[in-house]
Amino acid sequence: MELVIVNTGCANISSVRFAIERLGYQVAVSDNAAQIQAADKVFLPGVGSANAAMSQIKQKGLVEVVAKLTQPTLGICLGMQLMTKFSDEGNTDCLGVIPTKVNKMLADGLRLPHMGWNQITPVNNNSLFEGIAAGSYFYFVHGFAAPVSEVTLASCEYGQPFSASIGQGNYYGVQFHPERSSEAGARLLANFIQNT
């Protein structure tokens, strides 16, 4: 199986690669359009700000490539946010492959960024969350989030409910960092590779 991480120039690429390798898979890191399109599964990681990351993807000429993939593709953290139509962070037009948008978290007076381990609740029995019970902890670090909507695959709560995971067609996204979420995170990555 060909696994490719899109080289967005963001900082958590090595962590994602190591997590996939710990599961026993080989994975390539690439910004080559042909190699990304030929992959069986694609990962879109990201940390930092939405506009900086979109600029990177534009600079590399990968906007169309990533937006028109047909194989299962997993956006991680900022990578998930880039899959939506629009992010309030820097008023950024995103890839628009999952019909939702990203807002600044209000968190009802709680401290931001939302940083640490929080519990998620999978909805709709998506195979991405097979074997992951409601109440499982995942590691989050973010200040912006997608609301709960019909594209939500798992929800979380921090002052307000938000999407811990979203999906549409072949595109999946997780707001948390599966590569840093211990056994639950490893299970989610394995589910993505094996089930989707």
Place this chain on the structure above:
Amino acid sequence: MLARRIIPCLDVKDGKVVKGVKFRNHEIIGDIVPLAAQYAKAGADELVFYDITASSDARVVDKSWVSRIAEVIDIPFCVAGGIKSVEDAGRILEMGADKISVNSPALTNPELITQLHDQYGQQCVVVGIDSYFNEQTGQYQVNQFTGDESRTVVTKWQTLDWVKEVQQRGAGEIVLNCMNQDGVRQGYDIEQLAKVRAACNVPLIASGGAGKMADFSEVFQQADVDGALAASVFHKGIIDMQELKAYLRSEGVAIRA
């Protein structure tokens, strides 16, 4: 619910994990990578690696251990020590660290915090603060270059002012190391941490003084910190991670299972 974090801190000197008392007399605890893996497996929520020699002796420090840690552990980790520039930080983040923590260099050049925030985002910028309570003056003072006793200086900053300053500059988390308590295992400095908590709108991590399980319960419940950092109680096997987490859950503290 967002869980409170238990964070073992591994002080690193010349590539080995060490621990001193009140920042002195460092003894070697063990090799970094196996210790990191062991803590991740035992249920630590996060790890901090503090390269305590780096800032004070102005040399280029070998950080290749960062990527070796990133390969084996599946929980977040932060690297502190010797990060003087955006480029230094970038190299460590590329090697797989989730956060970088700046302390002495941020005091020399506060603009560094702003630059790190702008380049890598607030979420990965941690500011470490070494705070000393001066009994004579009754003031909390920020110290610099604490990795080397002979070079440690008291800065012009009072702790609460520096806490506010670093937040304005874009810090995403603050680790407050209460120097009077460090390594002596008499409990966290609840009074100081509660004062800093009131001035701190980003996650706050308590450091210095953990000696028994009740100390953790106290610091979460009375100082409302987001995480508690400790070293010797874990390294010396005084507190077992799983027992601690079970105890805290029984005390009503939100803790990851």
